[in-house]
Amino acid sequence: MMFPHTRAKHDILTEYLKPWFYIIQSRREYVQYMDAFAGAGRYERGEDGSPLIAMEVYNNHILKKSMTLDVRFLFIELNEKSIDLLKSRTPPDMLGKNVTFFKGSFSEAMESLYNENDPMSQRMCNTFAFIDPYGHSGMPMGQVRRIIESEKCDVMITLMTDSINRNAFASEKNQAQGVGLDELYGSDVWKEVLSAGIGKMPKRIDRFVDIYIEEAMKYVPKDRRYSLQFKMKKKNGHEAYRLVFLTKHLKGLECMKESMLKVDPTGGYTYYDASHGTCKIIDLEESKRLRDVIAANQIYEFMKGRTCTGMDLDELFLIGTGFTYRASMLSILESDGRIVVSSNGKRRAKGTYPDSCKIRFV
Numbered sequence: 001m002m003f004p005h006t007r008a009k010h011d012i013l014t015e016y017l018k019p020w021f022y023i024i025q026s027r028r029e030y031v032q033y034m035d036a037f038a039g040a041g042r043y044e045r046g047e048d049g050s051p052l053i054a055m056e057v058y059n060n061h062i063l064k065k066s067m068t069l070d071v072r073f074l075f076i077e078l079n080e081k082s083i084d085l086l087k088s089r090t091p092p093d094m095l096g097k098n099v100t101f102f103k104g105s106f107s108e109a110m111e112s113l114y115n116e117n118d119p120m121s122q123r124m125c126n127t128f129a130f131i132d133p134y135g136h137s138g139m140p141m142g143q144v145r146r147i148i149e150s151e152k153c154d155v156m157i158t159l160m161t162d163s164i165n166r167n168a169f170a171s172e173k174n175q176a177q178g179v180g181l182d183e184l185y186g187s188d189v190w191k192e193v194l195s196a197g198i199g200k201m202p203k204r205i206d207r208f209v210d211i212y213i214e215e216a217m218k219y220v221p222k223d224r225r226y227s228l229q230f231k232m233k234k235k236n237g238h239e240a241y242r243l244v245f246l247t248k249h250l251k252g253l254e255c256m257k258e259s260m261l262k263v264d265p266t267g268g269y270t271y272y273d274a275s276h277g278t279c280k281i282i283d284l285e286e287s288k289r290l291r292d293v294i295a296a297n298q299i300y301e302f303m304k305g306r307t308c309t310g311m312d313l314d315e316l317f318l319i320g321t322g323f324t325y326r327a328s329m330l331s332i333l334e335s336d337g338r339i340v341v342s343s344n345g346k347r348r349a350k351g352t353y354p355d356s357c358k359i360r361f362v
């Protein structure tokens, strides 16, 4: 059975790929969607899995006709039966043209992708990699780093926080339980959570995730390290896993933020299985107002005492808040006096913040 949080994960993937396919192919270079733990393409009750979802988004893209470049799909899957099923479910017009199937492990595929003498090499440019294992094994830190350190490559990882936490706990009694974590983190750096005595949830899980992101981005220049996290919670309220997105580009960050905000418009970056089926119909106007108020408070805290121009707003909201910029967010601050706007004597319509205006956060 497919859990509601799996649907939420697929929704995030879908909403990200819609703009990504279009933006990335306009670079007129090789473009690749890589599903590193691809699965069989379909769930028990007939729901599509991530590879079919990705191909569907591409094939039915509203701007497909204006795309000048074919997107390539690379599906990596260890299980022979699953990969055969996935092949049989792939649209026939894409077989042998856009799609490559790799039967083997993620690590084996990575060795081929980064081996100059292998026909698979040279593909790792303009790649969006989705790493979606069941547990936390089979995705060594060294291989994940290779992707995120490659130019124009972004990665979304299902980080199984529940199993990480359980194994870390068990390792205190039986060291062998920690071996898988050493591989996941690239060293025993995760033990810091144990030695710091962070016993309480969710702080403990947060730290496991933060350490993972720090390690994965360790060799990326500091000013290009961007990440987002989205919590998937089970019916009992416990976290099942966290979707972690790593990018070096503000545009990538913006696209993923928008897609995660579609699944949780409050900016809490969380999905609860418990709300599935009992979810109230969201009052769109009310949820937009709520979003604006939260974003206004976040940008105010981030900018307090500083000044910027209208031109800086997109970037400042991306980096300093859980949202993307909208003028309605700033108008809240203007009406309650938390910002002072000067437009160098030029006329400015109420609630607008042109590039040239100066905004002081008081």
Ligand SMILES: C[S@@+](CC[C@H](N)C(=O)[O-])C[C@H]1O[C@@H](n2cnc3c(N)ncnc32)[C@H](O)[C@@H]1O
Residues within 6 Å of the ligand: 035, 036, 037, 038, 039, 040, 041, 042, 048, 049, 050, 051, 076, 077, 078, 079, 082, 104, 105, 106, 107, 132, 133, 134, 137, 138, 139
């Ligand atoms: C969670 S499922 C993938 C689901 C799929 N991404 C989706 O959303 O529809 C994980 C898959 O990874 C495969 N797998 C397990 N270990 C692997 C490894 N080391 N490398 C590649 N695939 C692996 C399993 O056979 C399984 O089909």
